[in-house]
Amino acid sequence: MILMTKVLLIGATGMAGQEIYQAATKAGLAVTAQVRHADKARELFGTGVTVLEQDALTLSKDELANFDVVVNAFSTSPAEADNHQKLAEHLVHRLGGDQRLLVILGAGSLLDGADDHLVVDDIKKIPGSDAWIAIPEGQKKELDYLLRNDAGESYTTAGTMAKAMVAEILHPAHHRECFTVANS
Structure with a gap:
């Protein structure tokens, strides 16, 4: 019996969410x-x-346990922009070890130019x-949070990087795009 991967798509009606929903x-x-x-x-x-009609910030551990993968395509108004990081924290603390979390972020956290400045500065x-x-x-704050472990450290071991590279070689998922690898 083949089990179908169960995906929770947060922000499904947003710009990115709609496209992800259709493709998935x-x-x-x-x-x-x-x-x-x-x-x-x-x-x-x-x-x-x-x-699933509810505020993503209220999703319980039990509700999230029903899914193999959670895709966070959350978007909000500028007045509530701090909810990006709050939702990342909420999900990280409620997802189990076998569940995957995929997060869609804007380009503001990327680096650009010869001086590697943040795109958000541009x-x-x-x-x-304004x-x-x-x-x-x-x-950008959300990404900074996601790249840190419970001790507030941000690092990637050679072993973690090797696993990610082998997975990418065996199952190519990224073509001319950025993806991040970090220890949790």
Whole structure:
């Protein structure tokens, strides 16, 4: 008997979430759309969509235990940008060791230029960005949190890196894109 991978997609009705939902269901994954408004999910994905309508910050350990993979495509307003890191912390502390957490982050946390400065610093220079800069800044904080273990350290052992590289060689998943490896 083949078991279908069960995926919880947080923020399924957002820009990235919609695309992930379509691709994941097309690939045969059992996707549950976590959303704030079930009607919007049904409008976008049809009446057959499996919906979990609640605030992602209230997902319990028991609720999360029902999924093999949690994809965090959460998005929010600039006024609530600190919820990016709060949700990352919430999920990390409630997921079990066999569950995978995939997090979609914006480019603000990436480095650019010969001096390797943060892209978020370039974004701040865009006229009018003060109205929404809190979002990429919040996602940078989220990434910083995700790259640290319980002791607040950020490191990757050679063994962890080797496992990630072998997995990527055997099952190519990244082509001309950034992905991060860190010990948990």
